Amino acid sequence: MNNRNASSLSATDRSRTVHVVQTGLRKRYRAEKRFQRLGMAAVICALAFLAFLFVDIFSKGYKAFQRTVFLLDVYVDPDVVHVGNLDRADYQSLVKRSLGNLFPDVKGRQEKRELFRLVSGGAGEVVRSKVLEDTSVIGQTIAVWVPADDDVDMAIKGGVDRRLAPSEGRLSERALQWLDALATRGRLAKHWNTAFFTSGDSREPELAGILGATVGSFYTLLVTLALSFPLGVAAAVYLEEFAPKNRWTDIIEVNINNLAAVPSIVFGLLGLAVFLSFFGLPRSSPLVGGLVLTLMTLPTIIIAGRASLQAVPPSIRDAALSVGASPMQAVFHHVLPLALPGMLTGTIIGMARALGETAPLLMVGMVAFIVDIPRGFTDPATVLPVQVYLWADSAERAFVEKTSAAIMVLLAFLIAMNATAVYLRNRFERRW
Structure with a gap:
C-alpha cells in the first residue's frame, strides 16, 4: 500500500516537474522570438534610415552632374582680341554681344543688363580657351556652348518653380520668355557637367568644382x-x-x-x-x-x-x-x-x-x-x-x-x- 502511494506521488511529482519545465521552455522560446523580432526590427529601421539618407542625397545631388548651357555664335573681334592680349582680352564682352544679337529688340540699358545676366560670369573663359587652343579663329565667328547663370540653371532643372520665380525676384517674366525663345531655337540644352570634376572652387555655383x-x-x-x-x-x-x-x-x-x-x-x-x-x-x-x-x-x-x-x-x-x-x-x-x-x-x-x-x-x-x-x-x-x-x-x-x-x-x-x-x-x- 505504501509502495503504491509512493509511486503515485512520484508520478505526480514527475508530471508536475515536466509541466514546470515545459512552461519555462515555452517562456524562453517566446522571449527568444521576441528578441529576434526586436533585432530584426532594429536592422530594418537602420536600413530604412540609411536608404532614406541615400535617397535624399541622390535626389538633391544628381542634378549637379548636368548644367544648363547656351549655344552662341561668338564673333572673335580682332579689335578686342589680338595676339598681344590673348590673356587680358575682354572675352565676356564678346559673349554679351553675341547674346544681344539673338534679341535685337532688347534696347534699354536695364533690359540689356537683365539679358546679360542669363549667362554665367565665366562664359568668357570658355571663349578664351577656344582662342588659346587655336588663334586662327580670331576674326571669325565660332559656335560655343557657354554656361548659364545659376538661377537659370535651377529654373531649367526644376529646382525653382518658374511660376514663383518672378515673385521671388530671381528671374523676371521677361527673362523666362527669353529662355523659352532660346529653347525653341535649339540654343538651350543641358550637358554633362564636366566642370564639376575638372574645376576648383568658385563663388559662382555654376562654375564650382571638386x-x-x-x-x-x-x-x-x-x-x-x-x-x-x-x-x-x-x-x-x-x-x-x-x-x-x-x-x-x-x-x-x-x-x-x-x-x-x-x-x-x-x-x-x-x-x-x-x-x-x-x-x-x-x-x-x-x-x-x-x-x-x-x-x-x-x-x-x-x-x-x-x-x-x-x-x-x-x-x-x-x-x-x-x-x-x-x-x-x-x-x-x-x-x-x-x-x-x-x-x-x-x-x-x-x-x-x-x-x-x-x-x-x-x-x-x-x-x-x-x-x-x-x-x-x-x-x-x-x-x-x-x-x-x-x-x-x-x-x-x-x-x-x-x-x-x-x-x-x-x-x-x-x-x-x-x-x-x-x-x-x-x-x-x-x-x-
Whole structure:
C-alpha cells in the first residue's frame, strides 16, 4: 500500500516537474522570438534610415552632374582680341554681344543688363580657351556652348518653380520668355557637367568644382599613408613581439587605446600648436593636414596591427625558432607576412576615417577658400569634407545640389575603400 502511494506521488511529482519545465521552455522560446523580432526590427529601421539618407542625397545631388548651357555664335573681334592680349582680352564682352544679337529688340540699358545676366560670369573663359587652343579663329565667328547663370540653371532643372520665380525676384517674366525663345531655337540644352570634376572652387555655383578638393584629399591622404602605415606597423610589431612586459609597456598600451577614442578636434588643436605655431609649417597645406591625420590614425593602425599579430598561432613562431631562426627572423619572415592582410585592412579603415574627417583640418586652416588646384604638398589646399562644409554654409541655393553631389562622390570613395578592406580580408586572411 505504501509502495503504491509512493509511486503515485512520484508520478505526480514527475508530471508536475515536466509541466514546470515545459512552461519555462515555452517562456524562453517566446522571449527568444521576441528578441529576434526586436533585432530584426532594429536592422530594418537602420536600413530604412540609411536608404532614406541615400535617397535624399541622390535626389538633391544628381542634378549637379548636368548644367544648363547656351549655344552662341561668338564673333572673335580682332579689335578686342589680338595676339598681344590673348590673356587680358575682354572675352565676356564678346559673349554679351553675341547674346544681344539673338534679341535685337532688347534696347534699354536695364533690359540689356537683365539679358546679360542669363549667362554665367565665366562664359568668357570658355571663349578664351577656344582662342588659346587655336588663334586662327580670331576674326571669325565660332559656335560655343557657354554656361548659364545659376538661377537659370535651377529654373531649367526644376529646382525653382518658374511660376514663383518672378515673385521671388530671381528671374523676371521677361527673362523666362527669353529662355523659352532660346529653347525653341535649339540654343538651350543641358550637358554633362564636366566642370564639376575638372574645376576648383568658385563663388559662382555654376562654375564650382571638386577637382581642387579631390587633389587636396589625395595629397593629404598620401602624406597620412606614408607616415602612419610604417610607424603603426613598427609600433605594433615592437609592442607585441619584442617589448618587455612591464609597467611602462602597460602604460603605453593603455594610452594607445585611449588615444583611439580621443575626439578628432583635439588632434587638430595639437597640430595647430605644434606643426603651425612651433615648427612654422605652411598653413592650409596637405603636409600639415597629413601630419594631423597621421596622429589621429596611428592608434587605430597600431591596435589593428597588434590584433593581427595575436591572431597568428604561436606554433608558427615556435617552428621558426626550432629550425634555428632568430626572433627577428621568425617575426619578419613568418609572423608578419601572415599578419599583414589584417594590418592592411586596419590601415584602409583608418584611411577611410581620415578621408571623412573635417574638424582637425579646420583647425589647421584647410577651411580657406582655395580656387587654384594644389600642385604640391605645401600649396594651400582643402579636402572634400571641408568643401562640403563650405558649400553647405553658402547662401546660394544652387550650392545645395553641389553639396549633395560632393557628398555622393565622397561616399563613393568611402565605399570603395571599405570594399577594398573587405576584399583584402577575405582574399588573404587565413583562419587557424
